[in-house]
Amino acid sequence: MDLAELHRTLRPVLVAVPAGGLVAGLVAWHLERPELAAAIFAVATLPVLAALVAEIVTSLGRGELGLDIVAALSMSAALLFGEELAAVIVALMYAGGQYLESYAERRARHEMTALLARAPRTALRHRDGGLEEVALDAVAPGDRVMIRHGDVVPVDGTVTDGVAVLDESALTGESLPMRRAHGEAVMSGATNVGDAFDLLARRKAADSTYAGIVRLVAQAQRAKAPMSRMADRYALVFLAVTVALAAGAWGLTGDPVRAVAVLVVATPCPLILAVPVALVAGLSRAAKQGVLIKGAKVLETLARIKVVVVDKTGTLTEGRPRLVANHAAEPDSLLRIAASLEQASKHTIAQTIVAEAIRRGLALSVPSGVVETAGEGVEGTVEGRRVIVGGVGFVARKLGQPPGAPRDPETAGAIRVAVAIDGAQAAELVLADELRSGTEPLLAGLRTLGVERIVLATGDRREVAEAVVKDLGFDAVRPELSPDQKVMVVLAERKYGPVMMVGDGVNDAPALAAADVGVAMGARGAAASAEAADVVILVDRLDRIRPGIEIARRTRRIALESVAAGIGLSVAGMVAAAFGHITPVQGALLQEAIDVAVILNALRALRLRAG
Numbered sequence: 052m053d054l055a056e057l058h059r060t061l062r063p064v065l066v067a068v069p070a071g072g073l074v075a076g077l078v079a080w081h082l083e084r085p086e087l088a089a090a091i092f093a094v095a096t097l098p099v100l101a102a103l104v105a106e107i108v109t110s111l112g113r114g115e116l117g118l119d120i121v122a123a124l125s126m127s128a129a130l131l132f133g134e135e136l137a138a139v140i141v142a143l144m145y146a147g148g149q150y151l152e153s154y155a156e157r158r159a160r161h162e163m164t165a166l167l168a169r170a171p172r173t174a175l176r177h178r179d180g181g182l183e184e185v186a187l188d189a190v191a192p193g194d195r196v197m198i199r200h201g202d203v204v205p206v207d208g209t210v211t212d213g214v215a216v217l218d219e220s221a222l223t224g225e226s227l228p229m230r231r232a233h234g235e236a237v238m239s240g241a242t243n244v245g246d247a248f249d250l251l252a253r254r255k256a257a258d259s260t261y262a263g264i265v266r267l268v269a270q271a272q273r274a275k276a277p278m279s280r281m282a283d284r285y286a287l288v289f290l291a292v293t294v295a296l297a298a299g300a301w302g303l304t305g306d307p308v309r310a311v312a313v314l315v316v317a318t319p320c321p322l323i324l325a326v327p328v329a330l331v332a333g334l335s336r337a338a339k340q341g342v343l344i345k346g347a348k349v350l351e352t353l354a355r356i357k358v359v360v361v362d363k364t365g366t367l368t369e370g371r372p373r374l375v376a377n378h379a380a381e382p383d384s385l386l387r388i389a390a391s392l393e394q395a396s397k398h399t400i401a402q403t404i405v406a407e408a409i410r411r412g413l414a415l416s417v418p419s420g421v422v423e424t425a426g427e428g429v430e431g432t433v434e435g436r437r438v439i440v441g442g443v444g445f446v447a448r449k450l451g452q453p454p455g456a457p458r459d460p461e462t463a464g465a466i467r468v469a470v471a472i473d474g475a476q477a478a479e480l481v482l483a484d485e486l487r488s489g490t491e492p493l494l495a496g497l498r499t500l501g502v503e504r505i506v507l508a509t510g511d512r513r514e515v516a517e518a519v520v521k522d523l524g525f526d527a528v529r530p531e532l533s534p535d536q537k538v539m540v541v542l543a544e545r546k547y548g549p550v551m552m553v554g555d556g557v558n559d560a561p562a563l564a565a566a567d568v569g570v571a572m573g574a575r576g577a578a579a580s581a582e583a584a585d586v587v588i589l590v591d592r593l594d595r596i597r598p599g600i601e602i603a604r605r606t607r608r609i610a611l612e613s614v615a616a617g618i619g620l621s622v623a624g625m626v627a628a629a630f631g632h633i634t635p636v637q638g639a640l641l642q643e644a645i646d647v648a649v650i651l652n653a654l655r656a657l658r659l660r661a662g
Contacts, residue, residue: 061102062150065102065150068095076092076135088136089133090135096138096141100126106119122141122145124314125141125311126141129311129315129635132307132311145643171205172186172187187256188256199247203242204238204240204250207237207259215231218241219240229241238261289317293313309631316621316638325649325650329610330610332655333606340595345585346585353585354603358503358504361553365554365555366553366555366572372403372484373483374404378479378481382478383413387414387415389408395421395429396429404482418432418438419431424445438470449471468480490523493596510532538565549567550567552568553570569586570596571584609652609655617649624642624645
């Protein structure tokens with residue numbers, strides 16, 4: 052057990068000793084035994100002072116100078132100049148303040164530690180016609196796992212039997228239960244609030260969404276904020292000012308008690324209490340909204356973002372093509388025949404057509420005599436009819452005809468798929484990667500938060516990129532970019548201010564790492580992008596970026612308000628003490644009242660709402 056952990060363990064004792072000593076000393080005072088009272092006060096102060104000195108020595112050994120030195124000076128000076136009552140009050144209030152800070156941080160971390168506490172340890176796996184409970188590490192991709200009512204989903208997978216009704220609030224902040232039908236993906240960490248269902252594992256537990264979130268939470272909790280380090284940097288300045296004011300009051304008046312009063316009022320500085328509490332509270336509030344911020348340093352930078360660079364595919368858009376038009380005399384019948392043939396292909400477009408047919412409840416047939424031309428199309432026999440499905444040019448060549456003009460020319464970045472049956476073109480399917488819902492209000496909301504530039508950075512062709520973002524108010528479009536060129540875009544945008552990069556794929560990872568704040572779409576994004584990012588959106592919704600920035604900005608403002616108010620009141624009290632208007636005992640009570648107030652103010656970050 053290291054010194055810091057020992058100190059945390061002893062905090063209740065360090066509060067109880069001066070509290071008991073204060074009560075016992077006041078009783079002795081009431082019995083007109085001032086010498087005994089002074090001795091009790093002094094003895095009750097010493098354990099806190101000794102623990103504080105040990106902590107200061109350890110910090111100095113690490114090259115860190117903290118404001119706790121002021122607390123040690125005030126207790127020591129009070130004991131030296133016979134102000135034992137002030138000394139024990141400072142000891143009690145200092146130990147109590149540390150305990151309150153510890154409690155406040157635990158309270159602020161509640162939502163984040165709740166994620167860790169919920170992590171499942173075992174899974175109920177199907178094996179040889181029965182069920183067996185196995186350690187989570189024993190579950191492999193392809194295993195079928197039963198998820199009972201109330202169970203936390205242990206691994207990423209797809210529903211194979213039954214309908215899943217899931218509470219995803221711990222991950223995404225979405226309060227309403229979500230339904231997942233047969234074949235739909237389920238994210239680990241969700242809670243089953245419906246009937247039992249079977250899950251086909253797609254990943255090992257260690258590689259699943261929830262395990263990644265747990266690792267990121269642990270990383271976020273270990274981070275230390277720049278504002279907290281700022282307290283350390285300015286500790287020497289504050290200490291010098293405090294000592295100078297105390298020494299000046301003593302030297303000009305010849306009264307050492309005034310110096311003691313100045314030191315007491317300055318103990319401990321609210322800067323070391325309010326900032327970490329507010330920032331940890333902000334991290335917890337963001338996690339509750341489905342935005343995992345990797346540490347207080349990131350939260351502070353997020354509050355100052357001026358430029359947002361956004362990837363297109365999978366970030367600004369859904370990242371998967373959808374059927375948006377079906378130009379056929381009998382759309383469902385044509386789609387059923389085309390999808391029956393496309394079952395033989397693994398191409399993304401083919402799988403999209405098959406998925407759409409299944410979603411509509413169409414019964415697919417088994418194709419025969421299938422021949423696929425890679426990247427162009429597929430042909431074969433379905434229900435005795437010769438069918439060709441593929442690009443417009445491919446089908447036209449097979450039919451010996453020139454390609455027809457687009458039937459839907461206004462669809463931005465659309466993919467045209469022709470379908471021919473028995474030697475004649477029968478239909479044209481139009482697929483497009485659509486914008487995520489809520490994109491327009493999100494971009495407008497970013498402007499209101501102070502974002503000055505929004506840039507699209509994509510590997511797509513210029514005409515496709517410009518068509519997708521038409522009328523969305525982007526300041527610039529950077530198309531046809533390789534991963535290293537995306538990095539250059541991020542670096543170039545820094546001249547306008549701190550840059551946020553939002554992406555989801557492996558190709559976005561370098562740009563995410565290069566940005567001041569990298570944001571990864573973690574629900575479906577690649578593990579590489581989540582690891583490289585500073586912020587992970589736990590739900591597949593781009594609009595969660597806005598509440599993340601709002602919470603960061605308000606949290607930073609609350610921390611600065613607490614610091615300004617606390618330091619201002621402390622300095623005013625120190626000046627009053629230097630002029631003899633505040634006694635050491637009054638100064639101790641005043642300063643600790645200030646500390647309690649700024650901590651409670653910092654905890655307001657837990658109640659932040661986006662909007």
